[in-house]
Amino acid sequence: MKIASPQELFMRMLSETNSAEKQITRALPKMARAADDPKLVEAFEHHLEETQGQLERIEQAADSIPDIRIKRLKSHAMESLIQEGEELVDATEKGPLRDAGLIAAAQKVEHFEIATYGTLCELAEQLGHTKAKEILAETLKEEKSTDDKLSKLAKQDINKKAG
Numbered sequence: 001m002k003i004a005s006p007q008e009l010f011m012r013m014l015s016e017t018n019s020a021e022k023q024i025t026r027a028l029p030k031m032a033r034a035a036d037d038p039k040l041v042e043a044f045e046h047h048l049e050e051t052q053g054q055l056e057r058i059e060q061a062a063d064s065i066p067d068i069r070i071k072r073l074k075s076h077a078m079e080s081l082i083q084e085g086e087e088l089v090d091a092t093e094k095g096p097l098r099d100a101g102l103i104a105a106a107q108k109v110e111h112f113e114i115a116t117y118g119t120l121c122e123l124a125e126q127l128g129h130t131k132a133k134e135i136l137a138e139t140l141k142e143e144k145s146t147d148d149k150l151s152k153l154a155k156q157d158i159n160k161k162a163g
């Protein structure tokens, strides 16, 4: 179906994001199991909990706008990012080197999500969907702080151990 309005574009992006978050919800427990450093395991487990809340926020954002519903479609970008991460895990033994790879893969996901939610917030604002914008901005904050946390973990010790 052709996209004919900013509202439809917003809906499509929100539906794609719903798929992306569902996929990462399934991937994060595997990433936690694959990680070695307890702080990294904890970071993945914590972000899994946040991500479950983020999925609820997507529903809330959609519910705050009349006449829209989340569509079933697949985020191919997230599928590929997760696949790359899985290939990295397969190519490494459990330990600091794999942890460094897992952080890199996870940060790609977070950056993708930061870009996605940044656009969604901007579109929601332009469309006058103030409530949806506020809801999605909460998630944007969580994605940014997850990215920061991963950066710190990488700098603090994991990459040093890997080197």
Ligand SMILES: [Fe+2]
Pocket: 021, 051, 054, 113, 143
């Ligand atoms: Fe997310």
Ligand SMILES: [Fe+2]
Pocket: 047, 109, 110, 113, 143, 146
């Ligand atoms: Fe995230």
